Amino acid sequence: MTLARRAAVRAARRPVTLAAAVCAIALIAPVASADPLRLRADALASTASPAGLLVLDTEAAVRAGVSAEAVVWMANAHAPGEASTGDVLVVAVRARMRRADARVGRFVATLGALRPEHVDGGGVRVQLPRRIDAEFVAGVPVVAGGMAWGWVVGSRLSRRIGDGGSVGIAYAQRRDDGMLAREELGLDAGAALGVRGDAAARVAYDLANPGLAEVALTASYRRRGLRGEAYAIHREASHLLPATSLFSVIGDVPSQRAGTVVTWRAAPRLDVIGDAGLRLVGGDAGAELTLRARLRLDDRGRSMLSGELRRSGVGEDMWTGARGAARIALPHALAVTTELELVVPDADRGRGAAWPWALAALAWDGGAWQAAVAVEASASPEYRGRVDVLGQLGRRWGR
Amino acid sequence: MTRASLALACIALAACAGVLGLRRSSLPEVFPHRAHVVAGVSCTRCHAGVDVPGPALHLPDDAVCTSCHTRPHDTRSCAGCHASRTAVAELVEARAHLRFDHARHAGATRGNCMRCHDAVAGDAARLRPPMATCFRCHDEARDARKCETCHRDLADEGALPASHLAHDGDWIREHGARAASSGDLCATCHDRESFCASCHGRTAPVLPAATRFGDPQRQSLHRAGFAARHALEARSDPGACTTCHAPDRCASCHTAKGVAGDGRGTPHGAGWVGPTASENRHGREARRDPASCAACHGGAGEKLCVTCHAVGGVGGNPHPPGWSSRQPLTAMPCRMCHPTGAAR
Numbered sequence: 001m002t003l004a005r006r007a008a009v010r011a012a013r014r015p016v017t018l019a020a021a022v023c024a025i026a027l028i029a030p031v032a033s034a035d036p037l038r039l040r041a042d043a044l045a046s047t048a049s050p051a052g053l054l055v056l057d058t059e060a061a062v063r064a065g066v067s068a069e070a071v072v073w074m075a076n077a078h079a080p081g082e083a084s085t086g087d088v089l090v091v092a093v094r095a096r097m098r099r100a101d102a103r104v105g106r107f108v109a110t111l112g113a114l115r116p117e118h119v120d121g122g123g124v125r126v127q128l129p130r131r132i133d134a135e136f137v138a139g140v141p142v143v144a145g146g147m148a149w150g151w152v153v154g155s156r157l158s159r160r161i162g163d164g165g166s167v168g169i170a171y172a173q174r175r176d177d178g179m180l181a182r183e184e185l186g187l188d189a190g191a192a193l194g195v196r197g198d199a200a201a202r203v204a205y206d207l208a209n210p211g212l213a214e215v216a217l218t219a220s221y222r223r224r225g226l227r228g229e230a231y232a233i234h235r236e237a238s239h240l241l242p243a244t245s246l247f248s249v250i251g252d253v254p255s256q257r258a259g260t261v262v263t264w265r266a267a268p269r270l271d272v273i274g275d276a277g278l279r280l281v282g283g284d285a286g287a288e289l290t291l292r293a294r295l296r297l298d299d300r301g302r303s304m305l306s307g308e309l310r311r312s313g314v315g316e317d318m319w320t321g322a323r324g325a326a327r328i329a330l331p332h333a334l335a336v337t338t339e340l341e342l343v344v345p346d347a348d349r350g351r352g353a354a355w356p357w358a359l360a361a362l363a364w365d366g367g368a369w370q371a372a373v374a375v376e377a378s379a380s381p382e383y384r385g386r387v388d389v390l391g392q393l394g395r396r397w398g399r
Numbered sequence: 400m401t402r403a404s405l406a407l408a409c410i411a412l413a414a415c416a417g418v419l420g421l422r423r424s425s426l427p428e429v430f431p432h433r434a435h436v437v438a439g440v441s442c443t444r445c446h447a448g449v450d451v452p453g454p455a456l457h458l459p460d461d462a463v464c465t466s467c468h469t470r471p472h473d474t475r476s477c478a479g480c481h482a483s484r485t486a487v488a489e490l491v492e493a494r495a496h497l498r499f500d501h502a503r504h505a506g507a508t509r510g511n512c513m514r515c516h517d518a519v520a521g522d523a524a525r526l527r528p529p530m531a532t533c534f535r536c537h538d539e540a541r542d543a544r545k546c547e548t549c550h551r552d553l554a555d556e557g558a559l560p561a562s563h564l565a566h567d568g569d570w571i572r573e574h575g576a577r578a579a580s581s582g583d584l585c586a587t588c589h590d591r592e593s594f595c596a597s598c599h600g601r602t603a604p605v606l607p608a609a610t611r612f613g614d615p616q617r618q619s620l621h622r623a624g625f626a627a628r629h630a631l632e633a634r635s636d637p638g639a640c641t642t643c644h645a646p647d648r649c650a651s652c653h654t655a656k657g658v659a660g661d662g663r664g665t666p667h668g669a670g671w672v673g674p675t676a677s678e679n680r681h682g683r684e685a686r687r688d689p690a691s692c693a694a695c696h697g698g699a700g701e702k703l704c705v706t707c708h709a710v711g712g713v714g715g716n717p718h719p720p721g722w723s724s725r726q727p728l729t730a731m732p733c734r735m736c737h738p739t740g741a742a743r
Binding site for chain 2: 042044053055057059069071073087088089090092094103105107108110112113115116118125133142143144158165166167168179180183186188189190191200201202207208209210214216217218220222227229231233235236237238240241246247253255257261263266267268269270273275279281282284286290294295296297299304306312313314317318319321323325326327335337338339341343345355356357359361362363372374376378379380381382390392
């Protein structure tokens with residue numbers, strides 16, 4: 001089948017998929033009499049593209065142990081980078097039994113250390129004896145604006161450790177047009193180490209083009225108001241591309257990042273967070289430094305001030321930035337918020353020496369109804385100066 | 400630091416004590432439970448009816464207090480000063496979100512409240528037993544991860560896990576490693592499919608949940624002026640974008656905005672391709688972040704590479720040393736150079 005033919009078929013299927021999801025929402029509502037139906041509608045309007053976005057989000061317990069949910073979005077203009085004006089994000093039915101749960105529909109499948117995959121299909125998780133869990137997922141990979149011509153299957157076997165940890169092994173294979181596009185093996189482990197420490201690790205190995213795809217390690221320790229965390233990430237971008245890409249052949253430069261994050265509750269209402277790390281990409285090295293402070297102006301944190309200084313990037317892509325944000329709660333469920341950010345790139349390359357960005361918003365949370373209006377102003381490599389107005393209106397039904 | 404600046408810092412700290420939450424004298428004090436227990440006052444004398452099922456909170460009113468404290472020192476309500484407001488709020492929340500019945504536990508504990516509420520002995524502000532106390536008896540619910548045994552709705556309750564999955568620090572970076580091993584734990588609160596899909600889904604351009612501009616403290620990868628700095632961030636963290644976005648996302652967006660590609664300009668500056676090493680930045684950049692190249696030159700565009708990078712061509716063998724693959728040579732992209740399916 002030619003690419004043009006496929007595109008035409010995808011375009012033809014899009015309204016069908018969207019209509020099916022809207023019908024699913026309509027069907028869920030009357031069936032869900034056992035438990036209140038939750039429905040949420042959000043409308044986002046902006047003077048910048050996409051000019052309008054409507055999101056319908058519903059969830060209901062169809063009967064004991066069976067629940068359904070759907071999220072559908074529609075835009076009145078083509079969103080940047082997307083070919084469609086509407087699509088289904090999620091439409092899924094989930095059933096829970098005593099030692100198993102199953103789901104079918106469109107959802108994001110997460111199998112341990114492997115990358116999340118958005119699929120149209122089904123999955124089942126079973127609790128076996130000796131605290132062992134088995135999980136299986138199969139379906140068609142979701143692509144924006146239609147359906148892919150391929151399939152993905154995956155499985156994970158894990159064993160729980162203590163109250164908050166487990167170790168697992170996962171495998172997934174994806175084929176596009178019948179050809180191997182991705183085959184990965186993942187190992188994951190995580191556990192609470194006593195009441196103060198914990199550690200987690202994930203490793204993904206590319207079996208199609210043998211080599212490490214991704215490794216992430218993290219360990220943390222907390223004591224009173226202080227929490228320290230060490231992390232390390234190794235990623236080979238070439239192995240994250242479909243194996244059918246030539247770039248999976250020529251790319252073999254890994255990127256690495258390691259550092260430590262310290263969170264300190266300096267005062268009951270003041271948190272200070274520091275992140276110091278090092279980034280290595282293809283022979284270039286760069287520091288990753290962040291200092292962030294957050295001050296709650298009341299005990300519940302309804303009003304809050306925050307500030308952040310950041311130094312990030314690698315080689316010629318390094319930049320320095322500062323950001324401040326405030327949220328002040330007002331009477332009558334109103335809140336005024338403002339954010340300011342200034343980014344100064346090390347090498348401007350004619351794109352401007354500094355990129356300021358600012359936003360001021362007024363938000364109202366009336367329980368069932370929520371609304372916000374904001375003015376955003378910025379200067380960027382794309383626009384010397386730009387002002388946009390954003391509006392958001394949300395309504396919730398049910399709990 | 401001079402004495403003057405030290406003094407100034409102390410004055411500033413004192414002035415800000417209220418804002419920082421250091422000065423708490425205006426708040427109600429913790430109720431002296433321990434003193435009452437030591438004095439031999441039974442729990443049910445003040446919390447009468449706690450062992451009877453029902454929606455009541457069983458908090459003592461002024462009449463209960465004045466039955467012993469016959470001459471109160473103030474005309475205001477006792478609870479206004481002698482009870483923590485946050486404790487009362489927690490009690491209300493617990494009643495709304497937890498499935499718990501004191502009456503059913505009275506028999507198992509033989510009427511000894513301290514068996515679960517052992518924090519009373521230390522006059523702690525928070526008397527609700529920790530989950531570990533529940534697990535002393537209800538270990539089956541823990542092993543089966545049946546949170547709904549006690550919690551009606553964790554998402555509405557807003558309870559955060561106390562240890563392993565505390566959402567501190569840079570949670571956006573950390574959550575992947577944690578969720579890999581504890582995805583089912585995450586699902587106890589975030590059990591909706593749309594929670595993961597709102598970021599990792601392939602179909603949505605942007606959802607309001609990810610752009611709550613009325614809540615600037617909400618963590619998000621694309622907050623603030625991300626549009627301006629996205630190119631710097633993408634090149635500094637190769638492969639990160641493709642966690643959520645399709646590899647062709649860059650090209651489709653840039654084409655839609657008319658910024659680059661589509662024959663209307665190129666993002667590559669001078670020295671991108673040339674006869675000498677110093678004029679060949681494209682090789683280094685391609686190996687550093689092949690995803691960014693694939694954004695524009697994916698699919699059929701990859702022919703661009705093999706026109707030079709072929710055995711005997713000016714670019715030489717495209718495979719790095721030690722290259723191996725399980726893909727059949729008749730599949731793309733191998734057949735671009737191996738049309739007969741034979742290795743050369």
